[in-house]
Amino acid sequence: GQSLEQPSEVTAVEGAIVQINCTYQTSGFYGLSWYQQHDGGAPTFLSYNALDGLEETGRFSSFLSRSDSYGYLLLQELQMKDSASYFCAVRDPRVQGGKLIFGQGTELSVKP
Amino acid sequence: DTGVSQNPRHKITKRGQNVTFRCDPISEHNRLYWYRQTLGQGPEFLTYFQNEAQLEKSRLLSDRFSAERPKGSFSTLEIQRTEQGDSAMYLCASSSFSGSIGIQYFGAGTRLSVL
Numbered sequence: 001g002q003s004l005e006q007p008s009e010v011t012a013v014e015g016a017i018v019q020i021n022c023t024y025q026t027s028g029f030y031g032l033s034w035y036q037q038h039d040g041g042a043p044t045f046l047s048y049n050a051l052d053g054l055e056e057t058g059r060f061s062s063f064l065s066r067s068d069s070y071g072y073l074l075l076q077e078l079q080m081k082d083s084a085s086y087f088c089a090v091r092d093p094r095v096q097g098g099k100l101i102f103g104q105g106t107e108l109s110v111k112p
Numbered sequence: 113d114t115g116v117s118q119n120p121r122h123k124i125t126k127r128g129q130n131v132t133f134r135c136d137p138i139s140e141h142n143r144l145y146w147y148r149q150t151l152g153q154g155p156e157f158l159t160y161f162q163n164e165a166q167l168e169k170s171r172l173l174s175d176r177f178s179a180e181r182p183k184g185s186f187s188t189l190e191i192q193r194t195e196q197g198d199s200a201m202y203l204c205a206s207s208s209f210s211g212s213i214g215i216q217y218f219g220a221g222t223r224l225s226v227l
Contacts, residue, residue, distance in 0.1 A: 030214070031214045032214070033214035033215065035218075040220075041220060042116070042203070042218040042219055042220045042221065043155065043203070043205075043218045044218070045214075045215050045216065045217070048214035048215060050214070087154045087155075089154070089214070091214060092157070095160070095168050096167065096168075097143055097160050097162055097167055097168065098143060098145075098160075098207060098214075098216065099145070099157045099160055099168060100145075100155075100157065100214075100216060101157070102154030102155050102156075103154050104152070104153055104154050105152070105153070105154050
């Protein structure tokens with residue numbers, strides 16, 4: 001089966017750096033995605049890693065190690081608006097067309 | 113283009129009633145997905161369309177659930193004889209065939225409450 005594990009909660013202060021880890025188990029692998037979801041809002045795509053290494057997009061970076069079945073999302077210069085749930089996701093390799101399997105989400109609380 | 117649109121945003125119904133939700137994807141996207149999300153969980157896949165063809169259905173989608181995408185544009189998700197366990201956020205997402213398979217664009221969802 002396919003499964004993803006990520007911490008349920010993380011707390012950090014404004015201006016700090018936080019890392020949200022994700023480990024996955026899949027029978028095939030096409031890349032790791034990250035989504036952000038504010039309370040009551042739509043999940044919003046943040047980042048996608050198909051290959052090992054670091055992808056940087058502004059204050060957000062995402063890292064992938066396929067040999068370790070592990071990735072993380074790094075958020076720098078935290079702002080209050082970054083308080084949200086963050087989900088890692090992989091594509092189900094058994095399904096054509098991109099069905100995503102999501103982790104349970106990490107709720108990030110940014111304190112002043 | 114304003115993104116993926118879902119209607120209604122909220123639906124309250126009594127157990128046993130039928131409900132229907134609508135999703136309008138990003139216009140040039142030929143792939144459309146329905147997910148269900150409960151509190152504190154990640155979205156769970158329900159079904160997937162490529163154009164008008166429904167290509168995949170989750171085992172979560174009991175025979176009370178049906179989805180359509182006539183003409184490959186908007187989609188509807190109907191739940192018949194609703195049960196309290198159907199209470200959840202129903203999310204629609206779309207993507208383009210040529211796009212990265214890791215990127216889907218989500219609507220804000222329809223929150224269903226079954227009393």
